[in-house]
Structure formats: structure tokens, C-alpha cells
Amino acid sequence: MNDTDNKKTVREAVAVFLDPQSLKSAIGVLLASGVSREQIGLLASEHSVRESLGDFYAHTNNTHDSTEGPVTAFVDKNSNSQQQQDSLGGSLFFVGTTGAMGAVVASSAVFGGALLAALSGVVAIGAVGAMAGKIIHQSDADYLQQQVDEGHILLFVTITEPQREQEIVDLLTRHEGQNVKVHEVNARGEKV
Numbered sequence: 001m002n003d004t005d006n007k008k009t010v011r012e013a014v015a016v017f018l019d020p021q022s023l024k025s026a027i028g029v030l031l032a033s034g035v036s037r038e039q040i041g042l043l044a045s046e047h048s049v050r051e052s053l054g055d056f057y058a059h060t061n062n063t064h065d066s067t068e069g070p071v072t073a074f075v076d077k078n079s080n081s082q083q084q085q086d087s088l089g090g091s092l093f094f095v096g097t098t099g100a101m102g103a104v105v106a107s108s109a110v111f112g113g114a115l116l117a118a119l120s121g122v123v124a125i126g127a128v129g130a131m132a133g134k135i136i137h138q139s140d141a142d143y144l145q146q147q148v149d150e151g152h153i154l155l156f157v158t159i160t161e162p163q164r165e166q167e168i169v170d171l172l173t174r175h176e177g178q179n180v181k182v183h184e185v186n187a188r189g190e191k192v
Helices: 019-032 046-052 112-120 128-132 138-149 160-175
Strands: 003-004 007-017 040-046 057-059 074-076 093-100 102-106 153-159 179-185
Touching: 007 093, 007 112, 007 160, 019 040, 019 153, 019 160, 040 046, 040 112, 040 138, 040 160, 046 102, 046 112, 046 153, 093 128, 112 128, 112 179, 128 138, 138 153, 138 179, 153 160
Parallel strands: none
Antiparallel strands: 003 007, 007 153, 007 179, 040 102, 040 153, 057 074, 074 093, 093 102
């Protein structure tokens, strides 16, 4: 984290994964390289998680109507076991809706936690890209929105050690992560 003008910022790599096996492989290598589960975030449609990651996540509710805050959508099936190495980690929360894919879910690590922080008490209605556009450049947010709409899964990796940034980008690329890009985001959910 950087502290520029009293704003806490986080650098985060994001990669688009077209198939779940490549995603799982990349996460396994990230964990083996010393990246912690708390540094890994996912953003995807609810449908994609059910279809592609059902062996890792269990659905927890049938509704995402809340005025209290983001509602938990999926939990890690291994959260009460010692099999952390086989887990993608973290719960997924409803963060809005998008196109034909319906509900969108994300883990708290997405955009350094800024996406859930930006929601501040309500589940977003409408395009996730509009909310992400408040955190990163709108053209990047639109691209990520398109990828979710097409059923792809986005993997975010918070970079806690600046000297490992290129290593993480290379690892994601080698494991079929598409269009890997690093964003610097404000942890409060504002553009840097």
C-alpha cells in the first residue's frame, strides 16, 4: 500500500480467465508461490460461479435483496477444513446485476476491497462496470464488465510486495490469464 496525500492505495493485477481449469491452475501456482488467499479476489456472474466453480463454492442464499449491505452469495466449501491449498478462498458477495448473465458476485479482495467499500450498505443495482468506473478508468471498467457479461471469470491479485509485481503478472499470463493489467486503486473506492 502506498500513502499518497493520505490516500491508501493498493496495486492489483487483474486477469481474465476463459476456462475454470486455467483459473484453478493459476490460483494453485499463486498460492504455492507465497501469495495468500486474502490477496486473491474473483469477480464473475453468479451463473459462471455455479457452472465453473461449483466444486469450490456452495451457494448460500436465493436472494440478493438487501438494504443492510452486500449479501453473501457463495462460501468456500473448504472454509472449515484444513484443505486450504485446494480452495480458491473467501466468500463471494452479490455486487449487482448485469446483462443476460443476471447477478454478479465478487470477493472482498476485488479492487483492494474498494468495490465492496464503495457499495457502503446497499447492493448495487445495474451495471457493475458503472461502479468499477468510480474506482478505475471507465474504459478499463467497461472492458471488465464486458468480460463478466460474456461469462468469463476475473482474477484479482493484490500486490503486497512491489518487487513481485512483474512475477505475478508473468505467472498470470503463463497460466492463460488474458489481458493482464495492473491497476492502482484507492482503498476507499475512489479513483487514484
